[in-house]
Amino acid sequence: MIPDSLFEIVIPTHYNDQKPISAERHQTFYNYVLLYSNGITISGPMIGHWKNNIGIIQKEEVITVKFTTSNGYAEKIARYAQSLYYQNKIMYYKLSDSVHFV
Secondary structure: OOOOEEEEEEEEOEOOOOOEOOHHHHHHHHHHHHHOOOOEEEEEEEEEEEEOOOOOEEEEEEEEEEEEEOHHHHHHHHHHHHHHOOOOOOEEEEEEOOOOOO
């Protein structure tokens, strides 16, 4: 059995046209993550700053979701988020190589 790692993904609270993303859409994402994870922790909203493709800094409200899963499933979750939220890019990263529950 491959041990789980801890990941975090940054997801938007608004679409690129500034329309708010519904709570139902976020819940759809959380449910998807839970299919491949032993648990999630949702934080936010908070403000993120990003450089776009031409170097202009953009500010947006985001939510972070921590979750446990394997490396392969983490990328699958990120690609699902990219599609679900209509994003050009989604940032996710590994926080820890091992997760322990007692």
